[in-house]
Amino acid sequence: MSGLELRGVTHHHPGHHPGHHRGASAPALDDVTLRLAPGERVGLVGRSGAGKTTLLQVALALLAPGRGEVCLDGRAVRPGSVRSLRWYRRAVQYVPQHPAASLDPRHRVERLVAEPARRLGVPGDPVGTARAALARVGLDEDLWRRRPGELSGGQAQRVAVARALACGARLLLADEPVSGLDHDLRDHVLDVVAGLDGIGLLLVCHDLEAVERTCERVVVLDAGRVVEEGPTTRLLARPTHPATRALVGARDLSSPTTREATREATREATREESTA
Ligand SMILES: Nc1ncnc2c1ncn2[C@@H]1O[C@H](COP(=O)(O)OP(=O)(O)OP(=O)(O)O)[C@@H](O)[C@H]1O
Secondary structure, eight states, rough: OOEEEEEEEEETTTTTTTOBBBBBBBEEEEEEEEOOOOEEEEEOOSSSTTSSHHHHHHEEEEEEEEEEEEEEEEEOOOOTTTTHHHHHHHHEEOOOOOOHHHHHTOOHHHHHHHHHHTTTOSSSSSSHHHHHHHHHHHOOOOGTTTTTGGGHHHHHHHHHHHHHTTOOSSSEEESSSSTTSHHHHHHHHHHHTTTTTOEEEEEEEEEEHHHOOOOOOOOEEEEEEEEEEEHHHHHHHHSHHHHHHHHHHHHHHHHHHHHHHHHHHHHHHHHHHHHH
C-alpha cells in the first residue's frame, strides 16, 4: 500500500523495565500497527511515557525495532548509512520541537533551507528549491537573508518546515512542534502545516486543541499500545478508552469555558451554602 506503515512494531529499550513484573518487562512499543495514507494528517497522543517519541524514532529509521517493520509505499526501511537512507530521508522528514536549536546560527535562512536538500542530492538548484519552499510556508522574503538568532520562534519553525519541504518530503513527523510558541503563533504555524497540499503529517502533541485544528485522525498510545483511534472530532467528543478519557478530561479542565463553568458552579455552591 502507499503511505507510511508501521507493522506489528514492538520495541524494548535496553535497560527499560518499568512494568517489571514476574520476570516480564513492558516494551516501549507493543505490537503497534499504524497506517498513514499519503497526505493524511494524524495526531499521535498519549500521556508521558506512552511511547510517542519511541514511535517517532522508529518511524524515522533512527531506531531499529525489536520486532515488526516500517514501510514507505510498501518498501521496508531500517536504520543504516546516510547513503542507504537517502530515498527515505527525501520522503519523510522530522520537524523538531525546538527548531532554533537545530539551525546552524552562523548561516542565513536561504542556505539553511538549501543545505539538507543539497546533501540528499535532491535534483535541481538547491537555492531555487529553498526559495520555493520558503515561499510555500509563507515566510516573508526579507527574512530569507537573516540568521536564526534574528528570527522569532514561529519564523524559525517555518524555516524548519521549509527545510523538510526542500528535501522533497511528502510526510512530516513532528514532535511537539508548537509547544514553545504562544497561542497565536502556534495557530499560525499549524495552519501553515495543515495548508500544505498533499503533505502528510504525524503530529505528536499534548495540546489537543492543536491536534483538533490540524489533524483529521487521532491515534492514542498508552503503555506502548494503540488503544484507540478514529476521526478527531468523534474521538475527542466521545472517547471510549480510559486513557483517551483522561487526556480529554485534562483538556476540558484547563479550557477557558470549563474554567468559567467551574467558577460558576463554585459560586452557586457557595451561595447555597450561605443561604442554607
Ligand atoms: N533511551 C531509553 N532508554 C531506556 N528507556 C527509555 C528510553 N527512551 C524511552 N524510554 C522509556 O520508554 C517508554 C516510552 O518513552 P517515550 O519517550 O517513547 O514516551 P513519550 O510518550 O514520548 O513520553 P513523553 O510525552 O514524556 O515524551 C518510557 O517508559 C520511557 O521511560
